[in-house]
Amino acid sequence: MANEPLSLDLSSPESIAALSAAGLLVQVNPVGARTSHHIEILESMDGGRWRIDSPRPIEIRDMGPMNDQATLVIVKAGRWALYEHSDFRGRELIFDRGFHNLGDYGFNDQLSSFKAI
Numbered sequence: 001m002a003n004e005p006l007s008l009d010l011s012s013p014e015s016i017a018a019l020s021a022a023g024l025l026v027q028v029n030p031v032g033a034r035t036s037h038h039i040e041i042l043e044s045m046d047g048g049r050w051r052i053d054s055p056r057p058i059e060i061r062d063m064g065p066m067n068d069q070a071t072l073v074i075v076k077a078g079r080w081a082l083y084e085h086s087d088f089r090g091r092e093l094i095f096d097r098g099f100h101n102l103g104d105y106g107f108n109d110q111l112s113s114f115k116a117i
Helices: 013-021
Strands: 006-009 037-042 049-054 058-063 072-077 080-085 087-097 098-101 113-116
Touching: 037 113, 072 080, 087 098
Parallel strands: 006 058
Antiparallel strands: 037 049, 037 072, 058 113, 072 098, 080 087, 080 113
């Protein structure tokens, strides 16, 4: 069903490949059309960057190689919940559109899972 969330575990190379193949995860700077759910997770201003564009809600249950590495979140569309631990456990932050420095929230290098809400 189109409104059900797409649930993935990024600790699995197969999940990363499937998300990339579907055009939802891009590990380069963003360029392209807007979608209803768009978030970028950055390791640092000059480090790694993941972009997720999805026409439907998406859940990332485990960030795999990006676990506990994020310093900045950019929300371009949708509303997102970020969690301290995998499977949406631990402290939670809710972000709408904007640039969000995770250090400002005591959350630097602590992001482990997130989902569109």
